[in-house]
Amino acid sequence: MMTWLLGIWISWLILLVASAQKPFDVVPASQKLNVAASQSFNQRSGLKTECLGSFFKLSVDKSLAFGSRLEFDAINGSQIEALTPRFADKCGFSVASDPWGNTNVYASLLNCFAGNMDDAVFDIDMRVRVLGAKGEQDVFEVEKTCNYDQWAPREILCNRNYMEVSVNRLPGDITALHRPPKLGRSKGSDDQLTSTVSEAITSRFNIWRIMFFTPQQKAMLLVDALKAGYSITTTKSRLVLRSGYDMPETYVETVNGVPMKIISATTYFKKQWSVTMLDTVAACPTGGLVYTDEMITWNFPRINPLMDSSDTKILGMFMGIDGKQIDTAYMAARGYSLTMEDALIVMKLPMGGPDGYYKSHAVNNQYHISYNIEVMLDLLWSDGGTDTTKYKVIFPIKTPLVSGLPQLVDNTDSQLKMFDVLLGPFLYDVEFVNITFSTGVLTVAEATARGVIIEEHRFPNGSKTIRLQVPFSDLFVIKSQVDLIMTVYTLPLVFGFMILPENTPFSYSTSVEVTLHDVVLPTISGKCDTEKFYIQILFGSVGKSFSVLLGKQDLTPERKVEYEVKENGTHMSLAVPFLASDVAFELMYPSSLKARLDVLVQEPANKWNLGDFSLSCNFPMTMTECYSNGSMSALAVKVESVTQLSPRQLTLRDPSCKPKFSNDRFAYFTFNANNCGTSRTFMMG
Template sequence: RVTPLQDGSVKILEMYMGINGQRLDRRQMAARGYALSATDFHIVVEIPVGSPDGYNKSHAPDYQYHITYTVEPMLEVMWRAERSHEDTRYKILFPITTPLMPRPPQAVDCKSKERLFGIHVGTFLDDVELKNITFSTGTSTLEECVAKGFIVQEHRHPGGLKSFSLKVPFVATEVLKHPLVTTYTLALVFGFLIHPEETAFAHPVEFTASLQDVVLPTIKGTCDQHLFYIEVTFGNQGKNFETLIEYKPLTPELEQEFRLQENETHLTLVVPFTAKQTAFEVEARLDILLWEMTNNWMLADFFLSCNFPLRTTSKKLCYPNGTITALAAKVESVPNLIPGWLTLKDKSCKPFFSDDRFAYFSFGVDSCGTTRTLHPSLLHRQTVSCYYMINDTRTVKFGYKSHSTYPSAEIGIGQLDVQMRLAQDSSYSYFYQAEDYPVVTYLRQPLYFEVALTRSNDPSLELILESCWATAYEDSSSQPSWDVIVNTCENKEDSHVTLFHPVTADARVNIPSHFKRFSINMFTFTKDDHTNVSSLGFRLGTDSSLIASAVMVPLGKHSETTVTVSTMFSG
């Protein structure tokens, strides 16, 4: 509102408005929505905020995004004073800026089936620049975001406005994964700059995405006389895992050897039972793990045990030229066995070929301590005819006696559950629970173990602890190792031998033969007179029915050590 410069009565003769010093006619004013009017005391110019004749500017007071609108109207007036009858022409340029107007950015998560966050943030004036993005893992420039595989884009809109978008895959380390692989959270802060003042401000956002009805991958397998056949179904999350055999990833060479085939939904493997990745006990076993590498999740585990004939590639044991061949395989329950040291009954008959898993023998039928047995199928029917020089007919009884046979027990295959627990003392009345681990003890202090055959009421069964050894690492086949139990007995070479404790029936023990108890003194492996990180690995039973490990942390200058006992069942 413009007040005339003199007192007294005046008569307005002409009145015009304009922008930036340029007069506008009434048609131009109407098109822009401008209005020019006069009251008894003021001349009023009305201009809508946001008119194209002005301009917007970004500001960041208190680190928050605001804008202002600035316009420079012109007023041109000619009036006549009633007393002097003099005409006066008046022209004024008057820049106007609005107060700060808050414009908090809006962030929207564009839902996608591509397993990623698609975030759109805006809108901003053209003088705003996206400078960096802060994730839970730290602040990254836009170039660093692109290098990580994220997609950062700037979008232009009418009216000189802009917005920004960001796409981050669910598998990125910046995304927090929740249990059960169903919920993902992305928290971040967009960092902006306002030009030309280089004023900084930020906008934090957080989004959560849930995937319903997640189907994890599954594994199944079969065997024939020579091969394992494994099929992996990916589930509805795609192939977001790595396939491990015997806890080791598949290399390109193994993929070719195992005839790996893969499509969008399945993966198949064909593995020979003689492959290095298989394990032998009473049966040959192949262990498969599906491992999600980003979060270290085990999505599925599977083992397949099959009975394979341990024969040579020609599938023959006996040949027409009088030669016999045999193949012996190293089994897991005897980890220290060296196949090249095996012999036949005749100690001079050694393997024709051997490696770290097999020993191949070839020998004659009349050598190496062989014995001969007449097979019943080779017996010939014998007909006996009798002639008597008498003139008479007589009927006689003919009979035969068979050799008596002794009853024999057939080998059975089934599932038995075995449990190993660590007792708190020699009474075996109280045991450490899962929440008690890790358990702290001292060197040479006894550890009391109880192994039990559970969920079996057969009194004719007895649990046998065949062998037990310790290794310096969690891999039970690693070196160095030390025997704790040898052929069901203590190790005579150990200065602190394993002690076996009797088991009697009580309220908890119904069948004592289903239980075995023993104790060992806590020890650690040493190397060059320095204490080394070590672990205890146990294998109990002849069918790999139980594997247990105890992990000890470095002792340093103290004599106490942490022991963790866990069990894994198979067979």
């Protein structure tokens, strides 16, 4: 039996070594999901794995997701667990994305799901799920084997969301249940997500309890610590403690001005009549940053709570970016430095360097910008010349938000009568989504379809500006007259933006205004025939936005009907009978009447006179008439020069001869030629 098992292990090792020299495979996980045919990593771009010392890195390029949502699962045999924040903190995973959609997954080689053979060969098995907008999924499995056997007596990993410490001081009588590098899958396991217990590789018969120091002592049984969210496991030769930064048994200590989060615990191993205690402590920085306009400085205490002796010697000090160590040549090219200064280890990085990126933010609807970069610090030290400690910090840096208030450049051309504005700059992660005009909100596509010219200008540094062009004649433009000859054109705008990938909205409000001496006032002309005044009003540039007065009365809708008003987009015309009430009488002749029509065009809001016109004409009119029956008629007309005259009170020479008809303007008499004081005159010839 032992020979058979040994043969199996040797065969497996040969396959493992062979597979380690080949690219890992990306395989669709289930036929029930919308997955393309099986594709290897070389055939499927967008996925990359790396073994980086004591941890593993999976990089997912934005091209794989194409704007879809990414989710990740940890896999070991039939056990599959989604990388939720709580699970990631407990089991040694971290996930980070940049604004472009590139995602990095870091996993400790001692994570809960890693296959572990002799603390030297580690199998990492994960699943990448690409979720479409309509619920469809593309699923790819990632398998990677990492070799790492250069463990220090104590190793500490400070990742962005958890702290991990492992020590190799396990006594020989403490056994550990550790996983083989890869477990076989049970049939149908792809369709089930089984809950994973992180203590699966821990011998419950040996770990008795854990004493946390907060710094006060707080004891927990193993099962209670695991339920609380801690990971406490043993491997063949190591004890591993892992904690999230926000766990209640962690505490903060400031060391040389740098705040550090600390988890400290003693693990008790009990067997028969003996008890063994192992101390584990991790201290991870949560601050120490100093910013200027040109430089980011990160201070780390040279002597920290993890160092047990005053005779501590730092044996190695290295800098890294995105989980990878970098050499001195790279540091010099980028302008980085890592030095010891008195009680501090000091890392300096130029602000805005190419290894980081700028990110947009919206605070109280205001646009802000931060610079982000993920640095790494690797330290190796010895205490008293004996045991060594490997210490690794993956430290994401996000600078304080700086106002990125966009600038509006007004390039409006009054001669072309075109509003032309430029707004920016914005970063690459800002999307222009809509714009609010005076008439309402339109999407960019709707505004473009309406004839608005919208352009996005991109620059080599990744920033961009938005250009908007709107003609003065558009309905979006508000027009108003400040006097007779000047027009104010106003374009109120609210630009609507979205910050990706968070979909955070913000807006920018402005109003562009131009004043032009471009008013063409209305012009009035007219003529007469024997019965009417014929008036024509050309609108000019003010359109129909004026009122018309005939005489002293407004041209009401009823009068428009009476005067046969006709109008189009350029002018209006009307015909006014000379006896209409709006006509003034100037002089009365024996056989005609001189009448005048006054026309006034006004701007209604301010009562500005835009134009006036008077037309006087003589109209034929019989004032007296004799009839064959010996009767006569006479017409008296009130002219405007006799303001006090009342036609109703007129009489002939005989006061008893009153008008047969009268009103405010006329008095009409009929009488016998021999009555009413009529005199006769005989004409010779």
